[in-house]
Amino acid sequence: MNTYRVVQVGCGAMAHKWVDIANERPDLEMIGLVDLNHATAEKCAESHKLPLSIVFDTLEEALSKAKPDIVFDITIPSAHYDVTLKALAAGCHVFGEKPMADTMDRAREMVTAAKASGKIYAVMQNRRYLPYQRSLRAFLESGGIGDISTVNADFYIGAHFGGFRDLMESPLVLDMAIHTFDQARQISGADPVAVYCHEHNPKGSWYRGNASATCIFEMTDGIVFNYRGSWCSEGLITSWESEWRVQGSKGSAKWDGVNNLEAEVISVAEGFMRKHESVEIPEIAMPLTGHDGCVDAMMTALHEGHDPETVCMENIKSLAMVHSAIESARTKERVEISI
Ligand SMILES: NC(=O)c1ccc[n+]([C@@H]2O[C@H](COP(=O)([O-])OP(=O)(O)OC[C@H]3O[C@@H](n4cnc5c(N)ncnc54)[C@H](O)[C@@H]3O)[C@@H](O)[C@H]2O)c1
CATH class of the missing domain: 3.40.50.720 (NAD(P)-binding Rossmann-like Domain)
Structure with missing residues (x-):
């Protein structure tokens, strides 16, 4: 080697x-x-x-x-x-x-x-190398809840960094939401088409720029990805990986961003309210996770002579979600996403 x-x-x-x-x-x-x-x-x-x-x-x-x-x-x-x-x-x-x-x-x-x-x-997109996220993706890809229509992510953290983030114009969307937007691409298996975003800086914020944002992304295959996030949220915080809900034609899946993955699908397909049952989401084991997993994928690609999953030509799609969201927040208009 x-x-x-x-x-x-x-x-x-x-x-x-x-x-x-x-x-x-x-x-x-x-x-x-x-x-x-x-x-x-x-x-x-x-x-x-x-x-x-x-x-x-x-x-x-x-x-x-x-x-x-x-x-x-x-x-x-x-x-x-x-x-x-x-x-x-x-x-x-x-x-x-x-x-x-x-x-x-x-x-x-x-x-x-x-x-x-x-x-x-x-x-580096270390969150692509989280076993529970991979498990959720594999389950959705196998049709576990039918055809996906909606993906929601909530991100609420009170992070007192100091340093460059406190001075950026859009600290949450530019420096953090790139993770969540990239996760949404991996979880949904869809790419971004357009976005409407509203950014604001909450009362009591210690950031100079907007530390909160709400975004509606239109994705390929008619999927809608809703993002609600804040980097200056005190109490009842979510995980850094966000809390996720995915709606499909046969059921729904949730992930708390840590280790609780759950799904329910229709068990009795009649009546005003259908009956549902829990289904297990098979867990995928990964020997290397997070940064280690992502660098390992980069090195494997180098050794084998192909592009890694997070090569710039692919990753620019997640970055385009970020910059289009920022543009939408400034123009107050829906922005079509081009790379
Ligand atoms: N993947 C993740 O989970 C994750 C987490 C935290 C930070 N990051 C990213 O890592 C990067 C660094 O973040 P950080 O928290 O370490 O910031 P930091 O401010 O602690 O460190 C950045 C360092 O880069 C140096 N630097 C800046 N410009 C330079 C230049 N032109 N040439 C040489 N050195 C230069 C600074 O002097 C500083 O020491 C950022 O892009 C950030 O978004 C990623």
Whole structure:
């Protein structure tokens, strides 16, 4: 098995998980760390028992001196464009954190650059690698509740981050809802067609931008995906993975985003109110989950020579949901989603 040499850009909060993954996998070797703040990169190296000699001042320096095969981009959303284009131009694959980019134009350029380079640019969507979500998807795909018409997700969390999210214009939709929107694509097996979104900043919010949103997405196959979310919600919080309800022609399924999966289908098909019975949703076991599962899928794709599930050409559809929702919130109009 080939070992791929990695330079990681961005050594903040999320970075540590990626360094751990590189250190744990035999097919990855961490050979460079870069951060705008040199001390942050040094601290990251020290805390993972990596030599300080692998800390570089800039990505350019790391690319030319360390000559990596892969760049991990764990910088903030507005920096993903620059990092990805530079890394692809240097002949590297890029595995980057969500969201792909802070604008659709930039994301489209990143896709064009990835195609032209012949390298893989894939995006972290760790929630695609949750066993209960995979189980729900497989159950729906097998026709467990008939034809799907509606998917609902509720996300209510009170997250006091500090840092870049407190200053973003649309922190919930741009930095968080990308997860939920991408989950909706995986759960429904449908792609986005159009959206109407209303964003607002609740009373008492500690965010500068809008920290709450309600969106109605029209999806392919006539499916409607309803999203209600807030990042400044105190009490009765949901899971970070959201609470889900899926309506089908024969029944309904629910998932609390943690481990409670349930479904009911029609048992007696007559009467004013049909009778229903619980059905079991078979659980799918996954050896690697979350970030580990997603990086494993990226590495498997590299080894086998195909695109991973979250390759940029696919993932841009989830990003388009984000940017179209933001556009709709600003224009107060239904926005058709194009990638
Ligand atoms: N997948 C997930 O579940 C998940 C969870 C949290 C964060 N994230 C994503 O991870 C990314 C990083 O988030 P974070 O929470 O670690 O942020 P952070 O602010 O803690 O860290 C970002 C780091 O990147 C550095 N940086 C910024 N621009 C840079 C540049 N151009 N070159 C080099 N370094 C640069 C900063 O100095 C900082 O140290 C974001 O895209 C975020 O959305 C994903």
